[in-house]
Amino acid sequence: MDALATSLNLSRNGVQEAHALVKPYIHRTPVITSSTLDKLASSQQSAETLATTEWAGKQPAKPTIRLFFKCENLQKVGAFKVRGAFHALERLRADPEIAATLAQNGVVTHSSGNHAQALALAARTHGIPAHIMMPNISTPSKIAGTKGYGANVVFSGSTAAEREAIAREVIERTGAIFVPPSDHPTSKSNICTLYILIIAVILGQGTLALELQEQALELNNGTPLDAIIAPCGGGGMLSGIALACEGTGIRVFGSEPSFQGGDDARRGLIVGERITTVNTLTIADGLRTPVGKYTWRIISDPKKVVGVYAVTEDQIKAAMRLVLERMKMVVEPSACVPLAVALFNEEFRDMIEREAGPAGWNIGVVFSGGNTTVEEIRKLFSA
Secondary structure, eight states, rough: HHHHHHOOOOOHHHEEEHHHHHHHSSOOOEEEHHHHHHHHHTTOOOOHHTTTTTTTTTOOOOOOEEEEEEEGGGGGBBBHHHHHHHHHHHHHSSSSSHHHHHHOOEEEEESSSSEEEEEEEHHHTTTTTTTEETTTTTTTTHHHHHHHHTEEEEOOOOSSSHHHHHHOOOOOOOEEOOOSSSSSSOSSSSHHHHHHHHHHHHHHHHHHHHHHHHHHHHHTTTTSSSSSEEESSSSSHHHHHHHHHTTTOOOOEEEEEEEOOOOHHHHHHHTTSOOOOOOOOSOGEEEESOOOHHHHHHHHTTTTTTTEEEEEEHHHHHHHHHHHHHHOOOOOOHHHHHHHHHEEEOOHHHHHHHHHHGGGGEEEEEOOHHHOOOOOOOHHHHH
């Protein structure tokens, strides 16, 4: 384990090493553009739209925005999470003693669905048992997918604390190794192992940003991205993207739902400390967890993550409708939060207008996943 610890480093180089390990197991998902959404993002919002916001009566922003969508909704298991899961297992399997424990006792995690499916697939690929704690309100398709990959699903309450408590019980009973989605439950045992796996997951998630940078260059005649905006729940993906963008000049932003305090990272940055609990039933179910202890160290560094912005439930739904109807893409609500920020968050849009001027910005937008169903979409838009 000491050798594993020294082989991992939280840097762009660490993300590149992770990419080399996971490439055989993942898709290089496409990056697509939409002239329609570019036009909408580059247009002023109406006074009527802004009338009930803090921007009421102010001059609407009119930034110039060109969007490049990284389609992790087309990734294996339908989400980016497979990158971190495979990287964590690849690192563990490299140690013969740990590999033997994995084969006998398996792995365990807690997740609302995407990390659950990702770890279940990675474990099945290598013949490793998987025990997954899932909230009993998880999307049915995510539960079915996790079971379909052969995992033992154990249901829990909807909060992170409830999931973590059940996970600890399973760890004590089975001896399984915990593979965190972005952070870990409080435990005095195996803290070193858990910290190493947190790093491995972060580095694995960051590999999508390496691909996005290259693909955007190809699509834009050699002109690089100015920024990337991604969803932020536990913070693993956002942290990995920040590391992958080190030294490139690409600004990194996070995005969250504001409903019932789901914007814990944004609020934490304002007060200068991590907010440790979140109790929200936002439609962006993949973003209901608070930022983790270790991911916070990256996200709270303004040299790595410039800022985090929040949007309402209606704005998330409006962005999702545009993706479905204009781009003909199936995405889950969590994946639409970054686009909603680009379209509707006047603070973000005003910042781009001021900093970029008429030239505007090329912005990478991460579609983090597509794990939803026709029934769930119908419920969203019939409410």
